[in-house]
Amino acid sequence: MKFIVQTLVSRLVETGNLKITYPDGTSQTYGDGTGNPVHLRLNTRKALWGIAFDPAYYLGHYYGTGDIDIVEGDMYGLLKAVFTGNPDFKYYDTGWNRTLERVRFLFRWLRQKNSVVRSRRNVQHHYDLTGALYDLFLDEDRQYSCAYFERPDLSLDDAQLAKKRHIAAKLNINRPGQSVLDIGCGWGGMALYLARQLGAKVTGVTLSDEQHALAVKRASDAGLSDEVKFLLQDYRNTEGPFDRIVSVGMFEHVGRPNYLTYFKKSAALMKRDGVMLLHTIGRTDRPTANNPFIEKYIFPGGYIPALSEVMQAVEKSGLAITDIEILRLHYAETLRHWRERFMARREEAKALYDEKFCRIWEFYLAASESAFRWQNLVVFQIQLVHDQQAVPLTRDYIGRGEDCLRAHEGDAKGAQRGARQFPKEASL
Known part of the structure; x- marks a missing residue:
């Protein structure tokens, strides 16, 4: 040997x-x-x-x-x-x-055939760890997905804010009161951002008890309980329709056998003039199996798709793709921040769990950063619609939307929501 x-x-x-x-x-x-x-x-x-x-x-x-x-x-x-x-x-x-x-x-299909019951168990394995752990290394808004580094020198908090801004602009929310479904809402940061900055009525769904409890509390503390509601619910049991759908960092848990179900359900939940934005980890090469260590210890039932696998399911769902953006190295930088923060507070993590847990998470964070920096992982941002006229003809509206959001992000309570200059209606 x-x-x-x-x-x-x-x-x-x-x-x-x-x-x-x-x-x-x-x-x-x-x-x-x-x-x-x-x-x-x-x-x-x-x-x-x-x-x-x-x-x-x-x-x-x-x-x-x-x-x-x-x-x-x-x-x-x-x-x-x-x-x-x-x-x-x-x-x-x-x-x-x-x-x-x-x-x-x-044999990947056997491990990824995620029923409603199995999906909940898989989510609880990772996301129902104590919130004190995530406070050690995430940003203040608890964004547990790829940040968006508009500049290399951005702090983690600013890059996560830029991610929310970038996604919100792609959703093209152009009037107050539009309904949004957040599939896999995490601790509620994206939903609260859309409600606070754009006056959206947001429904977030999660399978994590810890995430749901904190998201509900955050909405209440922010005075946004009327605008945002969080449900402990599988997306497959959600009822619509919605003007917009956003899903950030959740598709990785769907499992390859359920892709067509996911997109067909999304199509059924979205209005004819609606817009969906999917933000997910993907691979740049051919379909292959997951890393076995990550699958056992970190994300059971998960799968990182090649773009060809996503496209195949979308094509059969009745939805049309209007935009695809590949975020290269943004997740590597995000993970660098997480890894450095975790290691700086490693003793606190050990007090929460034990030495074995810390070693496993050291490897998880280092291996994940390595996969995005030197191997084949990136992030896909895929925009989907029923009607191709649901978004403007050119991508200029994304930059304009980001500028508008950036100008209003200081308005934490949303007091000027009704007076905001929303992007113009999509038109040709």
């Missing part, structure tokens, strides 16, 4: 400075000695066997259990060495790892 690991790492890390100490006490250095040094120690033979058999799963698993330690550097530095040390070599496309990927791909 040691020889297999040595061979694999030698091909992965041609540049960089990675040292591995094996269970027998011997050490070997890989790379050309450039960059920050990273020292990985395999404490047990089962860790060695795990890395040889299935590194995609066992690196994170055995780091979590303590069978693997990082003596120098950190997990992000290790993954950087692995993913940038030889960009032309993809370990998952070779030998046994290719077979594992194919098997996982073939």
